[in-house]
Amino acid sequence: MTRDTDYALRALCFIAGCKGKIVSVSKLVRVLKVPQPFLRKLLQILSKKGILKSYKGNSGGFLLNNDPGNIFLVDLIKIFQGPFILNECFLKKHPCPNIKRCILRKKITRIEEYVLKKLKGITVSCLLKGD
Amino acid sequence: MTRDTDYALRALCFIAGCKGKIVSVSKLVRVLKVPQPFLRKLLQILSKKGILKSYKGNSGGFLLNNDPGNIFLVDLIKIFQGPFILNECFLKKHPCPNIKRCILRKKITRIEEYVLKKLKGITVSCLLKGD
DNA sequence: GTATAATGATACCATAATTGTATCATTTGT
DNA sequence: ACAAATGATACAATTATGGTATCATTATAC
Numbered sequence: 041m042t043r044d045t046d047y048a049l050r051a052l053c054f055i056a057g058c059k060g061k062i063v064s065v066s067k068l069v070r071v072l073k074v075p076q077p078f079l080r081k082l083l084q085i086l087s088k089k090g091i092l093k094s095y096k097g098n099s100g101g102f103l104l105n106n107d108p109g110n111i112f113l114v115d116l117i118k119i120f121q122g123p124f125i126l127n128e129c130f131l132k133k134h135p136c137p138n139i140k141r142c143i144l145r146k147k148i149t150r151i152e153e154y155v156l157k158k159l160k161g162i163t164v165s166c167l168l169k170g171d
Numbered sequence: 172m173t174r175d176t177d178y179a180l181r182a183l184c185f186i187a188g189c190k191g192k193i194v195s196v197s198k199l200v201r202v203l204k205v206p207q208p209f210l211r212k213l214l215q216i217l218s219k220k221g222i223l224k225s226y227k228g229n230s231g232g233f234l235l236n237n238d239p240g241n242i243f244l245v246d247l248i249k250i251f252q253g254p255f256i257l258n259e260c261f262l263k264k265h266p267c268p269n270i271k272r273c274i275l276r277k278k279i280t281r282i283e284e285y286v287l288k289k290l291k292g293i294t295v296s297c298l299l300k301g302d
Numbered sequence: 303g304t305a306t307a308a309t310g311a312t313a314c315c316a317t318a319a320t321t322g323t324a325t326c327a328t329t330t331g332t
Numbered sequence: 333a334c335a336a337a338t339g340a341t342a343c344a345a346t347t348a349t350g351g352t353a354t355c356a357t358t359a360t361a362c
Contacts (some may be wrong), residue, residue: 042320044320065337075322083338088339096338096339097328097337099331099337100336102338143301148172151289154285159282162278167274167275170274175350195309218309218310225309226308227308227358229358229359229360229361230360231307231309303362304361306359306361307360307361308359310355311354311355311356312353313352314352314353314354315353316351317348317349317351318347319347319348319349320345320347322344327339328337328339329336
């Protein structure tokens with residue numbers, strides 16, 4: 041997890057906790073103690089991606105666009121870090137010329153699938169409730 | 172996996188395949204088609220870490236210092252990428268002030284443990300043999 | 303016994319990704 | 333109209349990654 045994902049997740053959890061009240065970036069910054077312009081950028085991205093709904097103007101801010109149970113950690117990871125992959129080597133350039141490595145690829149892929157399955161079980165609401 | 176780990180693993184597999192013959196970097200470079208000075212650096216590190224044994228002088232090179240079954244992918248990852256961690260945020264600075272996140276930490280840690288267990292089953296020899 | 307081909311050690315460099323900052327325009331509630 | 337918010341976007345600093353270059357040292361082959 042990069043800091044993007046981390047900050048975004050914390051922000052979403054906090055917003056979710058404010059049940060329905062519009063939350064501004066400045067409010068979030070005060071609570072989470074993260075750099076303001078950076079967090080702003082992140083929230084704008086989440087807004088574009090449809091995870092947050094934004095309200096402009098005085099006393100504007102952000103609101104969840106979905107149920108907290110429908111906001112998955114994996115989605116945040118995808119947005120800020122691209123598709124979830126443990127071993128990128130193969131994708132960067134050519135597939136590895138060494139057949140032996142393909143055995144590794146299979147093993148890694150199997151692990152990846154497991155992790156992905158587990159990650160898909162993590163939502164904003166389950167972090168709030170502590171399931 | 173970073174390219175360090177990737178190159179190193181390929182080199183180790185090749186050396187293991189040369190059963191007992193000393194292998195020079197130039198030989199490896201010809202086979203694996205990776206940049207020579209970079210690979211040299213990597214092998215020097217592996218040598219320092221006791222994974223390879225080095226032979227200086229003309230017709231020198233490297234040899235495995237252990238059985239291929241005792242060279243674990245996790246060790247390479249540790250050497251080139253530091254300890255295996257999916258979520259570094261917590262360790263970089265302070266632990267997260269938000270209690271909610273600690274639930275996440277627990278979940279991530281559990282996933283990490285699983286992955287680590289699986290990775291510990293991957294050795295150079297099992298990649299060669301294809302177990 | 304010298305040339306050659308290898309590693310040891312180490313410092314440096316280039317590029318890309320990450321982690322931000324800054325600014326101006328636009329919207330909207332008071 | 334003003335203040336306080338987001339939208340859009342360009343720029344900048346820092347760090348990690350991937351890679352070079354160089355000089356010294358060692359040992360084998362001839």
